[in-house]
Amino acid sequence: MIIDKLFKEVEKKGNVCVGLDSHLEYIPDHIKEKYQDVDEILFQFNKNIIDRTMDIVPVYKLQIAFYEAYGIKGLVAYKRTIEYIRNNGIITIGDIKRGDIASTAEMYAKAHFEGDFQVDFITLNPYMGFDSITPYLKYIDKGDKGIFVLLRTSNPGAKDIQYLEISSSEDTQSKKLYYHVGDKLYEMGSKYIGSCGYSSIGAVVGGTHRDEAEEIRGRYKNMFFLIPGYGHQGGKGEDVALYLSDGNGGVVNSSRGIITAYKSYEDGEENYDKYARDAVLAMKEDIESEGRV
Numbered sequence: 001m002i003i004d005k006l007f008k009e010v011e012k013k014g015n016v017c018v019g020l021d022s023h024l025e026y027i028p029d030h031i032k033e034k035y036q037d038v039d040e041i042l043f044q045f046n047k048n049i050i051d052r053t054m055d056i057v058p059v060y061k062l063q064i065a066f067y068e069a070y071g072i073k074g075l076v077a078y079k080r081t082i083e084y085i086r087n088n089g090i091i092t093i094g095d096i097k098r099g100d101i102a103s104t105a106e107m108y109a110k111a112h113f114e115g116d117f118q119v120d121f122i123t124l125n126p127y128m129g130f131d132s133i134t135p136y137l138k139y140i141d142k143g144d145k146g147i148f149v150l151l152r153t154s155n156p157g158a159k160d161i162q163y164l165e166i167s168s169s170e171d172t173q174s175k176k177l178y179y180h181v182g183d184k185l186y187e188m189g190s191k192y193i194g195s196c197g198y199s200s201i202g203a204v205v206g207g208t209h210r211d212e213a214e215e216i217r218g219r220y221k222n223m224f225f226l227i228p229g230y231g232h233q234g235g236k237g238e239d240v241a242l243y244l245s246d247g248n249g250g251v252v253n254s255s256r257g258i259i260t261a262y263k264s265y266e267d268g269e270e271n272y273d274k275y276a277r278d279a280v281l282a283m284k285e286d287i288e289s290e291g292r293v
C-alpha cells in the first residue's frame with residue numbers, strides 16, 4: 001500500500017516534506033534569464049531543488065494553485081515536476097484541496113489519480129460531506145493511492161468554523177467540528193490500514209497549533225498526518241513533533257521556508273538549491289532533536 005511506502009521512506013529519510021510552491025517571484029533571475037517559457041523556468045527551478053534534496057526527502061508536495069496561476073504552461077510544469085519526482089521513485093502529494101458532489105468528485109479523482117496529473121496522494125476538503133470523499137475510495141482500494149483530508153488547518157481562520165462545538169444525532173455530548181470530521185475519517189480509514197499500522201486515509205493537521213496536538217495524536221493512532229505550517233507560518237520542531245509517533249506517523253511540510261531559504265544569503269541566487277538542502281537538513285535536525293515521541 002502507498003502508506004507503507006511513505007512510512008518506509010520516512011524511516012529512512014526523516015519527516016520533511018518539501019513544498020514546491022514555486023511562485024515566479026521566488027525564482028532567481030539567472031533561471032528566468034536562461035529559459036524563456038514559464039513551464040521551463042518553473043520545471044528547471046524545481047528539478048534543481050529535487051536533485052539536491054531527494055536523498056533526504058521522503059515526499060514532495062505541490063500546491064497546484066502555484067501552477068494554475070500560470071495557465072496552461074504552469075500546468076505543464078506541474079505535470080513535468082510530478083513525473084520527474086515519481087520517475088525517481090519518490091512520493092508526490094498533489095495539494096488540490098478538492099471537495100464537491102460525488103459525480104464531480106469522480107472526475108477529480110480521475111484527473112489526479114490517472115493521466116497527466118497523476119500523483120500518489122491528494123488533499124481533500126471534507127466540508128461538503130463524506131459523499132464528496134467516497135468517489136476516491138476505489139483508487140485507495142487498489143492500494144497505490146492515498147488521501148489527506150483537511151481536519152484542522154494551520155491558518156488563524158481555522159478557529160472560525162473547525163473549532164465550533166456541535167453535537168450530532170449520534171453523540172450525546174458536543175465536540176469540536178474537526179473531531180466529528182476526524183472520527184468519521186478514522187472509521188473510513190480502518191479499511192485501508194497497511195502493514196505499517198497507518199491508513200492510506202490520512203489527515204491534514206496544522207503544525208501551528210500545539211494545544212490539541214497530543215489529543216489529536218492519541219485519538220487517531222492509525223492516522224498518518226500531513227502537517228503544514230512549519231517555518232513561515234510559525235510552527236517549530238517542538239510543535240510539529242507532538243503530532244508524530246515514534247518519529248513516524250506524519251510528514252511536516254515547509255514550502256517558502258525551503259525554496260526561498262537562499263534569499264538570506266549574499267551568494268544565494270546562484271546556490272539556491274544548496275540553501276534549500278541546508279534548510280531541509282536544519283528542519284530535519286529541529287524535528288529530530290525533539291526525540292522520537
Ligand SMILES: O=c1ccn([C@@H]2O[C@H](COP(=O)(O)O)[C@@H](O)[C@H]2O)c(=O)[nH]1
Nearest residue numbers: 063153154206228229232233254255256
Ligand atoms: O492547513 C493547511 C493546509 C495546507 N497548507 C498548504 O501548505 C503549504 C504551506 O506553505 P508555507 O510556505 O510552508 O507556509 C501551502 O501550500 C499551503 O497551501 C497550509 O499551509 N495549511
